[in-house]
Amino acid sequence: MSNAESKIFYTLTDEAPALATRSLLPIFQTFASACDVDIDTKDISLAGRILANFSHYLKPEQRVPDALAELGELVLQPSANVIKTPNISASIPQIRAAVAELQAKGFAIPDLPDDPQTEEEIEIRAIYERVKGSNVNPVIREGNSDRRAPAAVKNYARQNPHSMGEWLPSSKSHVSTMNGGDFRSSERSMTLRKACSVKIEFTDKYGNKTVKQDGIELLKGEVIDAMFMSKKALRKFYEEQIEDAKNKGVLFSLHVKATMMKVSHPIVFGHAVTVFYKDVYEKYATLFEELNVQPNNGLGNLYNIIKQISGDLREKIEADIMACYKDRPAIAMVDSDKGISNLHVPSDVIVDASMPAMIRNSGKMWNMDGELQDAKAVIPESTYAYIYQEVIDYCKEHGALDPTKIGSVSNVGLMAQKAEEYGSHDKTYEMQYGGYMRVIDEADGMILFEHAVEEGDIWRMCQVKDAPIQDWVKLAVTRARKTGSPAVFWLDKNRPHEAQLIIKVNEYLKDHDTEGLTILIMSPAEATRYSLEVINEGRDVISVTGNVLRDYLTDLFPILEVGTSAKMLSIVPLMNGGGLFETGAGGSAPKHVQQFVKEGHLRWDSLGEFLATAASFEHLADATDNAKADVLAKTLDAATSKLLTEGKSPSRKVNELDNRGSHYYLALYWAEALAAQNDDADLKTKFADLAKQLADNEAKIVEELNAAQGHEVDIDGYYYPSEEKANAAMRPSETLNSILAGFTA
Numbered sequence: 001m002s003n004a005e006s007k008i009f010y011t012l013t014d015e016a017p018a019l020a021t022r023s024l025l026p027i028f029q030t031f032a033s034a035c036d037v038d039i040d041t042k043d044i045s046l047a048g049r050i051l052a053n054f055s056h057y058l059k060p061e062q063r064v065p066d067a068l069a070e071l072g073e074l075v076l077q078p079s080a081n082v083i084k085t086p087n088i089s090a091s092i093p094q095i096r097a098a099v100a101e102l103q104a105k106g107f108a109i110p111d112l113p114d115d116p117q118t119e120e121e122i123e124i125r126a127i128y129e130r131v132k133g134s135n136v137n138p139v140i141r142e143g144n145s146d147r148r149a150p151a152a153v154k155n156y157a158r159q160n161p162h163s164m165g166e167w168l169p170s171s172k173s174h175v176s177t178m179n180g181g182d183f184r185s186s187e188r189s190m191t192l193r194k195a196c197s198v199k200i201e202f203t204d205k206y207g208n209k210t211v212k213q214d215g216i217e218l219l220k221g222e223v224i225d226a227m228f229m230s231k232k233a234l235r236k237f238y239e240e241q242i243e244d245a246k247n248k249g250v251l252f253s254l255h256v257k258a259t260m261m262k263v264s265h266p267i268v269f270g271h272a273v274t275v276f277y278k279d280v281y282e283k284y285a286t287l288f289e290e291l292n293v294q295p296n297n298g299l300g301n302l303y304n305i306i307k308q309i310s311g312d313l314r315e316k317i318e319a320d321i322m323a324c325y326k327d328r329p330a331i332a333m334v335d336s337d338k339g340i341s342n343l344h345v346p347s348d349v350i351v352d353a354s355m356p357a358m359i360r361n362s363g364k365m366w367n368m369d370g371e372l373q374d375a376k377a378v379i380p381e382s383t384y385a386y387i388y389q390e391v392i393d394y395c396k397e398h399g400a401l402d403p404t405k406i407g408s409v410s411n412v413g414l415m416a417q418k419a420e421e422y423g424s425h426d427k428t429y430e431m432q433y434g435g436y437m438r439v440i441d442e443a444d445g446m447i448l449f450e451h452a453v454e455e456g457d458i459w460r461m462c463q464v465k466d467a468p469i470q471d472w473v474k475l476a477v478t479r480a481r482k483t484g485s486p487a488v489f490w491l492d493k494n495r496p497h498e499a500q501l502i503i504k505v506n507e508y509l510k511d512h513d514t515e516g517l518t519i520l521i522m523s524p525a526e527a528t529r530y531s532l533e534v535i536n537e538g539r540d541v542i543s544v545t546g547n548v549l550r551d552y553l554t555d556l557f558p559i560l561e562v563g564t565s566a567k568m569l570s571i572v573p574l575m576n577g578g579g580l581f582e583t584g585a586g587g588s589a590p591k592h593v594q595q596f597v598k599e600g601h602l603r604w605d606s607l608g609e610f611l612a613t614a615a616s617f618e619h620l621a622d623a624t625d626n627a628k629a630d631v632l633a634k635t636l637d638a639a640t641s642k643l644l645t646e647g648k649s650p651s652r653k654v655n656e657l658d659n660r661g662s663h664y665y666l667a668l669y670w671a672e673a674l675a676a677q678n679d680d681a682d683l684k685t686k687f688a689d690l691a692k693q694l695a696d697n698e699a700k701i702v703e704e705l706n707a708a709q710g711h712e713v714d715i716d717g718y719y720y721p722s723e724e725k726a727n728a729a730m731r732p733s734e735t736l737n738s739i740l741a742g743f744t745a
C-alpha cells in the first residue's frame with residue numbers, strides 16, 4: 001500500500017536536531033516499514049537552502065532540489081504528513097559562516113555582498129535575503145498551531161521537577177519597554193469589506209512619489225495593519241534605559257527576535273549596538289563606513305572587520321570599545337569566558353527562549369565576571385513586552401512557580417498563511433528619507449493608511465486572512481471542548497489590530513457550540529495574570545493568541561512548567577486537511593553541538609520528535625485507514641511514557657546516557673510495547689523478535705554507545721558536516737545498527 005498518502009516526510013535541519021535525526025530516523029524508518037509507511041526526507045537545512053537557491057553557480061553534480069519549495073507545495077495537499085524539526089532562522093553572521101564553510105568545501109557560491117552595487121550583486125543579495133531569518137516556518141505552516149504538554153510529560157515534571165531559581169521581592173530585575181514611538185503606538189488596522197489590490201507608496205517632502213510595492217492582492221475579510229517605529233524615539237529610549245540600568249546597578253540586556261522579525265528587529269538590534277557603544281561608532285564613523293561595518297550584525301561584526309586592519313589602529317579601536325564600558329552599565333553576557341555579550345550577534349539572544357531562561361534564573365543573567373546578576377530586560381516593542389513584566393511581578397509577589405504543583409498553559413496560535421508579523425517581511429522598510437508612507441487602494445486611489453515618517457524609521461505592514469482566523473477560532477473551541485479548560489483569547493481591545501480580531505472572534509464563536517465552555521477575551525497583561533493564577537491553583541488554561549504571542553508563550557510556560565519547550569506536543573493541523581507535526585517549540589540548541597564536538601556527548605532531548613512522530617502515525621492511520629499505523633502510534637506513545645518514567649532521557653553530562661542512548665531505549669520500549677499488544681497479531685510476532693534482540697544486547701549496546709563519549713568528535717563542519725562522519729558519530733553501536741538492519745517487515 002505504498003501510495004502518496006502512506007508517506008511521511010521528515011525534515012533534515014541544522015545543529016542538534018539534525019545530529020539527533022541521524023540516530024533516530026533509522027529507528028523510525030525501521031518501525032514504519034512494518035505498516036508499509038515510507039519515511040522520506042527533505043533537506044531544509046541552512047546549507048541545503050543556500051545550495052538550492054544558488055544552483056546556477058554549482059556544478060551539475062553539486063546541485064540539490066529546492067526542498068523547501070517542494071514542502072511549500074506539499075503542505076497544500078490533503079495528503080501531507082510532515083514531521084518538522086527546528087531549523088536555523090539565520091542571521092547574517094550565520095549565513096556568512098555557512099557560506100564560508102560551503103565555499104571551502106568546493107561549492108562556488110558567491111559571497112554575501114554587504115553593499116550591493118552591480119545588478120549581479122543586487123540579485124545575489126536578494127537571494128540571500130530569501131534565505132535569511134525565519135523563512136522556513138512561514139512557508140510550511142499552512143495551518144494554525146496547537147501546542148501543549150502531554151499528560152505524561154506534565155506528570156513526569158511534577159514528580160521530577162527541574163530547578164527553579166528563587167524569587168525575592170527585593171529583586172531589581174524588570175522589563176523596560178517603549179511608551180511611545182514604537183509600532184504599537186502608531187498602529188492602524190482595518191478589515192477589508194471587499195477584495196482589493198493595494199500599493200505601498202512613499203512620498204518625500206518635495207512630493208516625489210516612489211511605489212515601494214504594488215499589486216498586493218488582498219482578500220475580502222482580511223485584516224491589514226500598518227505601523228512604524230521611530231528611530232529617534234528608539235535611540236532616546238535606549239539612552240534612557242542604559243542610564244537607568246547604570247543608576248540601578250543592574251545588567252543591561254536586550255531581548256529581540258531578530259530571526260523571526262527578520263527585517264525589523266536586526267535594525268532595532270543595530271541601534272542598541274550603536275547607542276551602547278556610541279563613543280566608538282561616532283568617533284570612527286567615516287572609517288567604519290569605508291570598512292562597511294554593519295551594526296545590525298552586532299559588535300561581533302566590528303571585531304571581525306577590525307581584525308583585518310593594522311595593529312596600532314586596531315588596538316586603539318579595541319581600547320575605545322573597552323573604554324565604553326566605563327560609562328556604561330554592566331552588560332548581560334552570552335558567554336562571559338569568551339567575552340561575548342548580548343550585543344555581539346543578533347541571533348544569540350532570542351526573546352522567546354531568553355526571557356523564560358532569565359525568569360527561571362531568579363530574573364538574573366550572567367555578567368562579565370561570570371556571575372549571576374539582576375537585569376533590566378530591554379524589549380523595545382511594547383506590544384507584548386508587558387507579559388514578561390507581569391510574570392516577574394507575579395514571581396516577586398508569590399515566589400517562583402512550583403513545577404510540582406502548577407497546571408499548564410497550552411496554546412492555540414494564529415499563524416497560518418503568513419498571519420500577522422510572519423507576513424510583514426516583504427512589507428517592512430527602513431526609511432531613507434522623511435515623508436509619508438501610504439497604503440493605497442489601486443482601484444480608486446483611496447488612502448487606507450498614512451504615516452508621517454522620518455529618516456531611519458522602520459515602517460511595516462502586516463496582514464491576516466479571514467480563513468485562518470475562522471480556523472483558529474474553531475481550533476480554540478475544539479481544544480476547550482476536548483479539555484474542559486477555559487480558553488482565553490489574548491486580545492487587547494485598545495490595540496487597533498486586536499480590536500479588529502475581537503470583532504471577528506465574537507462573530508465566529510457563534511458558528512460553534514460553546515454551551516458550557518469558558519471562553520474569555522482579555523488583554524495580554526490581564527491574561528498573563530489570570531493564567532498564572534489558574535495554573536498556580538493546579539488547573540489548566542488554554543491561551544489563544546496571535547502569532548508573536550504564540551511564539552513567546554510556547555517557550556515561556558513550557559520552560560516554567562516542564563523545564564524546556566522541547567517536550568511539547570506541537571501540532572499544526574493544516575488547513576487543507578494534512579498534518580504538520582513539529583517537534584516541541586524549542587530551537588536548534590547551538591550549545592549542544594559545541595558540547596558534542598568537544599566531548600562526544602549530545603544532550604539534545606528528542607522527546608519532541610517522539611511525540612510528533614506518534615501524532616504523525618496517528619494522523620496517517622486516520623487518513624489512510626491504516627490500523628497498523630494506529631498501533632504504532634499508540635505503542636510509541638507508551639514507549640515515550642516509559643522512557644520518561646525509567647529516566648532514560650539524555651543527561652547533560654558526558655559519560656552518562658546521551659541522545660543516542662535514549663534512542664536505543666525508545667526502540668527497545670517501543671518494540672516491547674508492540675510485542676505486548678494484542679490489537680495486531682502480525683506486528684506482535686514481528687516485534688517480539690526485535691524486542692528480544694534489543695533487550696538481550698542491552699549491556700553491549702549501551703557500552704558501545706558510551707565508548708563513543710569522552711573525547712572530541714570530528715564531523716568535519718558545522719552547517720554542512722560530512723554525512724559519513726556525522727552518521728558514524730551518531731550511530732556508533734554496531735550491534736544496534738545490525739539489529740535494525742536485520743529487521744524485516
Ligand SMILES: NC(=O)C1=CN([C@@H]2O[C@H](COP(=O)(O)OP(=O)(O)OC[C@H]3O[C@@H](n4cnc5c(N)ncnc54)[C@H](OP(=O)(O)O)[C@@H]3O)[C@@H](O)[C@H]2O)C=CC1
Pocket residue numbers: 085086087088089090137259347348350353354564565566585586587588589590591592603604605606607608
Ligand atoms: N521551530 C523552529 O524552527 C525554531 C528554530 N529556532 C532556531 O534555533 C536556534 C537557537 O535558538 P534559541 O532561541 O537559542 O533556542 P534553543 O531552544 O535552541 O535554545 C535554548 C535552550 O533550550 C534548551 N533546549 C532546547 N531544545 C532542547 C532539546 N530538544 N533538548 C534539550 N534542551 C533543549 C537548551 O538548553 P541547555 O543549553 O540548558 O541544554 C538550549 O540551549 C536559532 O537559530 C533559532 O532561529 C528557534 C526556535 C524555533
Ligand SMILES: O=C(O)CCC(=O)C(=O)O
Pocket residue numbers: 089133134135137138259260352550551554585586
Ligand atoms: O520561525 C522562527 O524563526 C522561529 C519560530 C519559533 O520560535 C516558534 O515557532 O516557536
Ligand SMILES: [Mg+2]
Pocket residue numbers: 352551552554555585
Ligand atoms: Mg519559539
